[in-house]
Amino acid sequence: MAELLPIYFSIIAFFCALGAMALAIFHIYRHLLNYTEPTYQRYIVRIIFMVPVYALMSFLSLIFPESSIYFNSIREVYEAWVIYNFLSLCLAWVGGPGAVVLSLSGRAMKPSWCLMTCCFPPVPLDGRFIRRCKQGCLQFVILKPFLVAVTLILYAKGKYKDGNFSPNQSYLYLTIIYTISYTMALYALALFYVACKDLLQPFNPVPKFIIIKSVVFLTYWQGVLVFLAAKSGFIKDAEEAAQFQDFIICVEMLIAAVGHLYAFPYKEYAGANIAGSCDLTRSLAHALKLNDLYHDTVHQVCQTNFCFLPWVLSKPCLFICQ
Template identity: 85%
Template sequence: MGFLVPLFFHIVAFICTIAAIALAVLHIYRHLLNYTEPTYQRYIVRIIFMVPVYALMSFLSLVIPDSSIYFNSIREVYEAWVIYNFLSLCLAWVGGPGAVVISLSGRVLKPSFCLMTCCFPPIPLDGRFIRKCKQGCLQFVILKPILVVVTLILYAKGKYKDGNFNPKQSYLYLTIIYMISYTMALYVLALFYVACKDLLQPFNPVPKFIIIKSVVFLTYWQGVLFFLAAKSGFIEDADEAALLQNFIICVEMLVAAVGHFYAFPYKEYAGANIGGSRGLTASLGHALKLNDFYHDTVHQVSLALHVLSVVHGQC
């Protein structure tokens, strides 16, 4: 009986993983064939790639548990990448940071209990607000790979184990750092959406926000809850918690792959001639090229350093 349960998990996870990857690849292929608005679709393709990455890494973690930390690390780095690309997509929809600032000129984000800004004065929707939103996402994209490297080093030294909340182990502290960085990234996304809701309305942003936030949010917190359940005795141990986490993600990715077809339909780009035809390979190359991220990071870091230098000069 002990053998049959893992075997059942592996079979179901394998079927869901193959189906999710097949649907995602088909979806990406359709976008690349109709790559008529590269400014938007490069981000959409990157977001859809989340499904194959999550599904494959989770399945490999399930069947090769001894190497799961390496597979999970790849999945977690891509998680940060998805958040950055989603904000970039939203900015592209509304014409870029400059267009947003002009459109929102003179407006403020009123104090709100739901947004946890009730104790603060109204937030001006200006260039500084947009910059803070971008920096809030970028800090997670940059910090996450650093945390992964630190995790792998500590794991090699026997100082890290998933689900081990012992203060003498590093899992607890890395989880706290990750949670703060991750929460900040999702929070600025929420602020940006509320501020630009009217501008984003023509692009039907609600299902897109829901599927991105649900996948990223649920995959993280359900893992923490499973490990807490193992610590509390509701689940046998951390290894079983990890098994359940990876199994459920494989199943969830099949749901996410279907959801992406609805949230990011390729048909709205089919037949348009806005960007012209690039060819399948050229379209894929454009989507995977990281020059936009590089320039964005350099720009935001330069602005942050400039502000610090000004503040230091005034002091």
């Protein structure tokens, strides 16, 4: 496929992606050398990895547009992983689900227009509420790789094309499913934050929520709007829209890398590193170990009455199973 965007777009994207990856890798390196709070920092390292994954996959997609669907698939799977890890980090900060339930015992979330709970009774902040928040994120983590696999199969059969909203193509239907699942995950994060904002206050959560939601939420809707612009004629075609989206993400990741330095500073943990540098390899192995995801999937989904998805579809404005 011929290159659609001018060459200087690729040059700018290259330097932005390179700068973003360099900053993020340095940031991760410093966290691993000062790995004094493994319970927190394993999630922080995984979140920061979002920048090099997004930047590299977007740049490769930009210069190899014929293979962009494969690079974008990796980026999108990691997107779900980031949402899960951020909720896990917030839970770790407040001492885990049990500690949250004890701290919030007897309290309830009042009806709110902002949270779309204005027509419902107060929501008890109990163990069931916390479980539903975790399930709200986990369903996206589990569903997203499945949707990616379906997308690749349909693409191979000629039934999927990015930005093609035709009823005869699967892009429209997969986007609807993805949007519902994605919105549920972000809504779960928002509900958890509102319920636990007093407990999270010592950890300065606001910039962290802003950087995570801006990267994950805005890049998704940015892509949808870019493809809608192509359909409306503001951009030449879907191929050019896809490349423009990849270019924007490369630039945005440089900003995100700087934002992560501020939102997740390694210096908070360096002060406790009295013995000097930690074992880099061991720290990295701990951060990348997926035993926590397995544990949550088994205990929050497989061994519980998983009524989250059908319940939300029937009552989309509230997270509670009667």
